């Protein structure tokens with residue numbers, strides 16, 4: 664019972680930290696994938712791409728994913744790509760800010776609509792405080808432990824000295840705590 668509670672709390676603590684700076688994977692075209700007859704301008708229009716996010720292209724291998732210059736994007740020039748992929752599933756990490764341009768390298772497909780540009784913005788402040796709602800402040804079933812292990816509370820009052828220090832430490836603390844809790848069973 665107690666162990667189960669510890670594990671649950673640990674998972675909540677860790678996931679709340681992991682989700683803080685979590686990068687998003689965007690499946691290009693959603694279920695339609697990377698294909699003809701999809702409006703990628705429209706697909707991208709309601710999304711905000713940040714450094715660290717990824718684009719996932721799922722496509723029939725009759726297509727390619729070509730990273731191209733803005734000029735080649737505009738003119739649908741093929742055969743001049745910066746990088747080209749044709750495995751059928753390509754994940755592109757968006758590591759730099761600015762516009763990134765992708766087209767299909769098959770003749771006629773770019774002009775047929777297989778062109779995507781995404782504008783990548785900086786990640787902002789990665790050390791932003793977690794939103795209070797991310798942490799169940801009143802979870803009543805937390806760890807009725809009689810052991811020496813302190814509860815991994817992250818919000819509000821805590822008797823863990825390290826909790827008040829750098830926020831960067833607390834995920835590590837939580838992970839270590841979880842490992843200890845699991846080992847001790």
Ligand SMILES: [Cu+2]
Pocket residue numbers: 699725726727767768769772773777
């Ligand atoms: Cu194509």
